[in-house]
Amino acid sequence: MIFKWSKAYFKRYFMRPSMLILLAVMLALSFVFTFLSKGEASGFPCGVLSSQDENVNNIIASLEGTLLNVNIYDDEEEMLSALKRGEIRYAYAFDDEFSAKYEKGERRNTIIRFSNPDDVFASLIDEIVFSKVLSVCSEMSIESFLSEKGVSTINEALVYFDSYNNTLGDVFEYEILSQDKKPSEASAAFPVRGVMSVLVMAVSLFTLKTLLTDEERGLFKRLSDGRKNIVRLIAIFVPTCVFILALLLALIINGTFTALYIEVLSILLLLISCTSCAYFISSLMKNADSVALILPASLLFSLALCPVFFDVSSLFSPMKYVSALLPPYCYIYASGGDMTSLLYGLGISILYFLGGKIVYSLQGTKRG
Amino acid sequence: MALLKTEIKKTLKAVFRFLKMAVLMIALTALLAAGAFVMLDTEEDVKIRIAVTLPEIDESIGGLLITSLEGMDSVKDALEIVYADESEDEKLLKQGGVSAHIVVPDNFLNSVLNGQNVSAQVRLKNGSSIECMLIKTGFESASEILKASQSGVFAIYDAAKSGTESDKEILDDANAMFLELVFTRGTMFKVKKVSMTGNLSVTDFVVSASFVLLLALLSVSYIGMFGRENKDFYKRLSAFSVSGIELAFSKFVSCACLLLICTIPVVLTLVLTGLIYKASVAFLLIFAVFSCSAFAALLGALTENKTVAVLLGFLLAVVFLFMAGGIMPEAFLPSWALRASGCLPIASSLTLTRSIVSYSGEYQVLKEIILTLVMLTLASVCYSFKLRRGKL
Numbered sequence: 001m002i003f004k005w006s007k008a009y010f011k012r013y014f015m016r017p018s019m020l021i022l023l024a025v026m027l028a029l030s031f032v033f034t035f036l037s038k039g040e041a042s043g044f045p046c047g048v049l050s051s052q053d054e055n056v057n058n059i060i061a062s063l064e065g066t067l068l069n070v071n072i073y074d075d076e077e078e079m080l081s082a083l084k085r086g087e088i089r090y091a092y093a094f095d096d097e098f099s100a101k102y103e104k105g106e107r108r109n110t111i112i113r114f115s116n117p118d119d120v121f122a123s124l125i126d127e128i129v130f131s132k133v134l135s136v137c138s139e140m141s142i143e144s145f146l147s148e149k150g151v152s153t154i155n156e157a158l159v160y161f162d163s164y165n166n167t168l169g170d171v172f173e174y175e176i177l178s179q180d181k182k183p184s185e186a187s188a189a190f191p192v193r194g195v196m197s198v199l200v201m202a203v204s205l206f207t208l209k210t211l212l213t214d215e216e217r218g219l220f221k222r223l224s225d226g227r228k229n230i231v232r233l234i235a236i237f238v239p240t241c242v243f244i245l246a247l248l249l250a251l252i253i254n255g256t257f258t259a260l261y262i263e264v265l266s267i268l269l270l271l272i273s274c275t276s277c278a279y280f281i282s283s284l285m286k287n288a289d290s291v292a293l294i295l296p297a298s299l300l301f302s303l304a305l306c307p308v309f310f311d312v313s314s315l316f317s318p319m320k321y322v323s324a325l326l327p328p329y330c331y332i333y334a335s336g337g338d339m340t341s342l343l344y345g346l347g348i349s350i351l352y353f354l355g356g357k358i359v360y361s362l363q364g365t366k367r368g
Numbered sequence: 369m370a371l372l373k374t375e376i377k378k379t380l381k382a383v384f385r386f387l388k389m390a391v392l393m394i395a396l397t398a399l400l401a402a403g404a405f406v407m408l409d410t411e412e413d414v415k416i417r418i419a420v421t422l423p424e425i426d427e428s429i430g431g432l433l434i435t436s437l438e439g440m441d442s443v444k445d446a447l448e449i450v451y452a453d454e455s456e457d458e459k460l461l462k463q464g465g466v467s468a469h470i471v472v473p474d475n476f477l478n479s480v481l482n483g484q485n486v487s488a489q490v491r492l493k494n495g496s497s498i499e500c501m502l503i504k505t506g507f508e509s510a511s512e513i514l515k516a517s518q519s520g521v522f523a524i525y526d527a528a529k530s531g532t533e534s535d536k537e538i539l540d541d542a543n544a545m546f547l548e549l550v551f552t553r554g555t556m557f558k559v560k561k562v563s564m565t566g567n568l569s570v571t572d573f574v575v576s577a578s579f580v581l582l583l584a585l586l587s588v589s590y591i592g593m594f595g596r597e598n599k600d601f602y603k604r605l606s607a608f609s610v611s612g613i614e615l616a617f618s619k620f621v622s623c624a625c626l627l628l629i630c631t632i633p634v635v636l637t638l639v640l641t642g643l644i645y646k647a648s649v650a651f652l653l654i655f656a657v658f659s660c661s662a663f664a665a666l667l668g669a670l671t672e673n674k675t676v677a678v679l680l681g682f683l684l685a686v687v688f689l690f691m692a693g694g695i696m697p698e699a700f701l702p703s704w705a706l707r708a709s710g711c712l713p714i715a716s717s718l719t720l721t722r723s724i725v726s727y728s729g730e731y732q733v734l735k736e737i738i739l740t741l742v743m744l745t746l747a748s749v750c751y752s753f754k755l756r757r758g759k760l
Contacts, residue, residue: 126557133556142524
């Protein structure tokens with residue numbers, strides 16, 4: 001019976017242009033997301049006023065390899081209007097006599113930074129600029145210090161400086177616990193896993209429309225209550241399963257497929273939780289039109305409350321109890337190897353299933 | 369013209385007649401308004417959390433480390449530091465909402481002073497998240513500053529040793545010079561505040577872009593809800609010799625009417641959140657209405673089912689918002705994606721707004737018009753195809 005209905009529902013869904021379009025769009029999006037998360041980050045667009053000072057030019061040149069995307073301007077007005085238009089996010093103007101003032105120790109206000117008043121990253125960008133200033137101007141500091149002290153071995157000092165600078169090890173060593181991509185790629189990844197899992201949930205809700213239309217037409221009338229429940233679950237399960245395969249494909253394309261057993265367990269969790277959640281919602285819906293209304297709201301909530309782009313529960317801890325009710329939340333944590341989330345997600349799925357069954361049986365009793 | 373009138377009339381009636389649409393609109397606006405309130409209230413508090421484990425050393429040295437770490441402007445502005453034990457590492461990174469854990473080894477300070485440089489371990493939660501990338505960049509800069517200072521001090525010491533000067537005095541003075549350089553680096557920078565596009569900051573943009581997302585969603589919902597065209601509908605239209613262009617244009621105009629009405633609760637919310645005084649936000653909403661209407665007309669032509677229209681419209685709107693820098697800074701997008709985003713409705717509305725407020729928008733206006741026309745042309749082609757199919 002299960003096989004017969006699965007086959008029938010597979011045909012019912014995938015012989016329709018809308019479902020095929022949705023599947024094609026989802027696969028196309030997975031390609032777009034993959035390309036979005038590959039390649040070098042464009043970097044924070046930053047403007048620097050050109051200068052005649054050789055040291056300033058060296059500083060500007062050394063900024064190129066960082067997270068800053070440097071644009072050089074000849075005119076301050078032009079640079080500021082680019083900042084106002086949003087073409088650059090930070091603008092730096094070095095003092096005309098930067099090197100001379102630096103050497104004399106008159107370093108106060110020698111670099112002007114123009115930026116948006118509430119930009120939280122501005123100080124971090126200043127640190128990047130200062131690290132380059134120090135690297136470029138250290139030799140100058142050494143020269144002036146030694147000549148002030150009357151030490152004659154300045155050239156030797158500069159040789160020592162270069163040698164130390166090349167041989168001293170880094171004071172920080174990085175260990176990345178969960179790696180979605182190669183560390184050499186500087187671009188922050190588009191959250192393919194998160195977005196695709198939300199899409200799978202949306203598809204499971206989308207199938208309710210067909211299910212409810214079938215119910216309205218009286219397709220299940222001859223079935224017993226127990227069989228009706230099985231058919232309802234099949235109607236949600238079949239397309240969810242196909243779209244989960246699309247998710248797996250997206251993860252493979254994106255190169256974010258982790259350990260096999262973790263992927264299998266978390267995918268199973270997503271499949272079970274999405275099906276049971278949609279089954280529970282189907283028991284509460286009165287007609288197919290209502291689905292069109294709950295879809296955008298459920299998508300908004302899922303994207304906002306699940307850690308797809310940002311983990312809201314890190315700001316407001318009790319929020320995680322609300323978020324955990326959404327299937328993608330437990331899936332995202334479980335796919336990171338968090339077995340507690342896996343068990344929690346299974347528990348929530350069972351609750352959804354039982355909730356749906358109770359509502360349907362209450363409706364049956366009422367009708368009887 | 370008759371078709372256009374009918375479409376507009378249908379839209380205006382629908383706005384007041386369909387309770388579901390009104391409830392959905394108010395619910396979503398309330399949701400976004402609540403989000404906007406939270407964002408505006410917590411704007412100062414949204415910081416990246418990192419955990420630091422310090423070695424068991426002399427209290428005064430530990431205190432110095434903490435003071436110098438917390439005294440940094442970049443740390444004060446962007447980071448929230450939690451001091452923790454090394455054993456709590458896994459718990460902190462997985463459940464504690466911490467993006468990175470820095471473990472400073474026991475002999476770290478001595479090793480820095482004698483040039484051995486024993487590395488402090490920076491454990492990042494996820495290598496590709498924005499928070500971790502920023503933390504890594506910050507630590508790389510700190511490392512470069514420390515290395516340049518160390519090299520300077522050691523070079524001066526070695527040069528003095530090979531001369532005849534008093535080693536100890538020179539070493540102390542060189543240390544003092546580099547320490548002063550590093551600790552007073554903040555004074556090197558003079559900050560001048562320049563507001564982008566009439567105070568439209570990044571946060572304002574995220575808030576207003578959320579409203580734009582709502583508009584895009586409503587526009588496609590409208591197409592799905594009230595444009596339940598089927599083959600018979602196209603058959604009837606083709607009998608009246610209605611062209612695809614007329615159909616696409618009437619959809620565009622009626623959708624724009626609906627969206628302009630929908631902006632009323634949005635504007636009310638902006639008044640409540642105190643954002644309305646920024647002229648640029650109003651500009652952004654108006655431009656977004658037009659480009660989203662063209663997008664909705666295209667989507668309406670491509671889909672026949674209202675649920676598919678809502679789903680597709682929403683998903684594409686999320687991608688558009690993401691590529692316009694509404695969800696994460698544009699800096700982390702690859703450069704090709706940044707270029708492509710200029711052709712998408714939300715990003716192009718933002719660019720146009722910024723250009724208009726900066727009094728140099730002629731080229732952008734032209735670009736926006738071309739973009740809208742391209743979307744309408746595509747919609748016309750799709751509608752023509754449907755009409756022709758209706759005729760057969």
